[in-house]
Amino acid sequence: MNIVKLMKKPLILVTNDDGIAAPGLKALVEVAKEIGEVVVIAPDSPQSAKGHAITISGPIRLNKVEVFEGIESYECSGTPVDSVKLGKYVVLKNREVDLCVSGINHGSNASINIIYSGTVSAAMEASFEGINSIAFSLLDFSWEADFEAAKPFISHIIKQTLENGLSSSKLINVNIPKLSSKDIRGVRVCRQADGRWEEDFLEAVDPRGIPYYWMTGKFNLMDKGEDTDIWALENGYISVVPSGHDLTKHEAISGLKTMEMLNLQED
Amino acid sequence: MNIVKLMKKPLILVTNDDGIAAPGLKALVEVAKEIGEVVVIAPDSPQSAKGHAITISGPIRLNKVEVFEGIESYECSGTPVDSVKLGKYVVLKNREVDLCVSGINHGSNASINIIYSGTVSAAMEASFEGINSIAFSLLDFSWEADFEAAKPFISHIIKQTLENGLSSSKLINVNIPKLSSKDIRGVRVCRQADGRWEEDFLEAVDPRGIPYYWMTGKFNLMDKGEDTDIWALENGYISVVPSGHDLTKHEAISGLKTMEMLNLQED
Numbered sequence: 001m002n003i004v005k006l007m008k009k010p011l012i013l014v015t016n017d018d019g020i021a022a023p024g025l026k027a028l029v030e031v032a033k034e035i036g037e038v039v040v041i042a043p044d045s046p047q048s049a050k051g052h053a054i055t056i057s058g059p060i061r062l063n064k065v066e067v068f069e070g071i072e073s074y075e076c077s078g079t080p081v082d083s084v085k086l087g088k089y090v091v092l093k094n095r096e097v098d099l100c101v102s103g104i105n106h107g108s109n110a111s112i113n114i115i116y117s118g119t120v121s122a123a124m125e126a127s128f129e130g131i132n133s134i135a136f137s138l139l140d141f142s143w144e145a146d147f148e149a150a151k152p153f154i155s156h157i158i159k160q161t162l163e164n165g166l167s168s169s170k171l172i173n174v175n176i177p178k179l180s181s182k183d184i185r186g187v188r189v190c191r192q193a194d195g196r197w198e199e200d201f202l203e204a205v206d207p208r209g210i211p212y213y214w215m216t217g218k219f220n221l222m223d224k225g226e227d228t229d230i231w232a233l234e235n236g237y238i239s240v241v242p243s244g245h246d247l248t249k250h251e252a253i254s255g256l257k258t259m260e261m262l263n264l265q266e267d
Numbered sequence: 268m269n270i271v272k273l274m275k276k277p278l279i280l281v282t283n284d285d286g287i288a289a290p291g292l293k294a295l296v297e298v299a300k301e302i303g304e305v306v307v308i309a310p311d312s313p314q315s316a317k318g319h320a321i322t323i324s325g326p327i328r329l330n331k332v333e334v335f336e337g338i339e340s341y342e343c344s345g346t347p348v349d350s351v352k353l354g355k356y357v358v359l360k361n362r363e364v365d366l367c368v369s370g371i372n373h374g375s376n377a378s379i380n381i382i383y384s385g386t387v388s389a390a391m392e393a394s395f396e397g398i399n400s401i402a403f404s405l406l407d408f409s410w411e412a413d414f415e416a417a418k419p420f421i422s423h424i425i426k427q428t429l430e431n432g433l434s435s436s437k438l439i440n441v442n443i444p445k446l447s448s449k450d451i452r453g454v455r456v457c458r459q460a461d462g463r464w465e466e467d468f469l470e471a472v473d474p475r476g477i478p479y480y481w482m483t484g485k486f487n488l489m490d491k492g493e494d495t496d497i498w499a500l501e502n503g504y505i506s507v508v509p510s511g512h513d514l515t516k517h518e519a520i521s522g523l524k525t526m527e528m529l530n531l532q533e534d
Contacts, residue, residue, distance in 0.1 A: 051319030059479035167522025191515040212326035242519035248458040252509035255434025
């Protein structure tokens with residue numbers, strides 16, 4: 001970190017997917033404001049599992065709110081990714097953002113959950129803009145989750161990122177086990193574990209007699225590696241997964257070349 | 268493909284993100300029903316740019332509908348990914364799905380658009396279940412887009428996939444240029460181009476005088492490679508990108524190891 005950078009406070013954009021009033025967002029603001037100048041832009045309602053959804057077919061509202069004392073804050077009617085786009089292109093239009101942090105999510109975003117997560121997608125969107133970005137999640141789905149034990153580790157990871165960057169990545173997905181500070185064994189930089197959700201839809205009828213389905217399922221780990229986020233979390237470590245947005249399965253390209261041989265008459 | 272497989276018609280799950288009544292879905296059903304037994308499960312309303320969003324905090328409705336003559340069809344109140352999950356775990360619970368096709372999307376899902384696309388996310392969700400899956404998109408946003416020229420190519424790609432599989436991938440993202448059949452030069456298997464959206468939010472006030480924002484932007488290509496989907500499309504080819512869901516930026520792991528050196532007292 002050069003001297004000029006050290007002389008000014010870094011500008012940190014804080015967002016989440018659980019909404020402007022979520023306790024996890026409050027905890028993250030409390031950590032971030034000790035490190036830099038914080039601006040908060042978050043959805044006006046819970047937006048869990050919204051993935052990388054954006055609002056293109058309708059208007060988005062943006063209201064200035066006073067939720068965190070002394071912190072410039074906005075709520076947005078759109079998705080987590082909308083919040084970041086409005087942050088970059090409207091609220092902080094003429095300013096350079098040094099870091100975007102998203103969370104602290106109430107619940108795990110390890111393994112395949114990264115794909116469904118609004119928390120990670122918000123941070124990922126900022127990474128498209130060249131901003132170093134971090135998604136934080138605590139392995140506790142409860143609204144009353146206790147974020148205190150996680151705070152010093154989050155502070156450490158934010159400071160490390162501001163000082164050293166994120167190697168060849170612009171985004172890290174950080175998950176924190178539900179443990180006391182003394183039981184957290186440290187930080188592991190690892191890869192996304194291979195796993196998926198097996199669904200078991202609840203089928204019921206509503207008060208008007210109309211049937212509905214409600215998604216519920218169990219996570220299936222298909223990966224025994226000791227270099228994964230799930231392994232780290234199950235063994236008491238905080239997992240840090242450098243993440244990107246190139247979905248290409250490069251190794252499959254050559255094996256698919258036969259698809260280029262077109263003979264539509266024979267099909 | 269073995270003899271037993273050839274003797275039965277393949278079961279093809281068809282979905283999309285533009286909704287059950289979209290012309291692109293109709294075109295895809297028309298192609299798929301010539302090849303296999305088709306079951307349609309699609310959102311009951313347009314769900315563009317919903318990414319990998321799922322409905323976890325509320326009920327989902329599923330209605331049997333008669334939209335395509337002789338084809339078992341359902342509309343779902345949830346997202347494109349919800350539709351596939353209901354297809355797999357409710358409607359086709361006891362059946363083996365041979366292929367999932369999603370689209371034909373009205374508009375491009377090449378390059379970074381794959382991240383925002385409900386069309387691709389629906390196909391990707393099926394790929395998590397081990398089902399070979401294809402997302403089809405035509406580079407024409409219009410509701411009145413003409414899908415006729417695309418049909419023989421889509422038929423070719425579906426047949427190839429049923430016969431040969433998808434190499435080490437379970438998902439391909441197929442984009443089709445807006446050209447006449449004779450002007451389409453063929454198929455290119457390629458990688459996702461690096462690009463991003465630069466937003467330019469429209470700011471206006473609604474009829475009640477309340478301000479709103481409406482997302483609009485332009486695509487910035489940051490990739491001059493001739494092995495990309497954008498290059499293929501700009502040169503008159505159909506692009507086929509084998510795609511996955513491991514977001515780990517593996518090459519960044521070793522460069523981030525310093526983050527594991529914790530000294531919280533010194534922070």
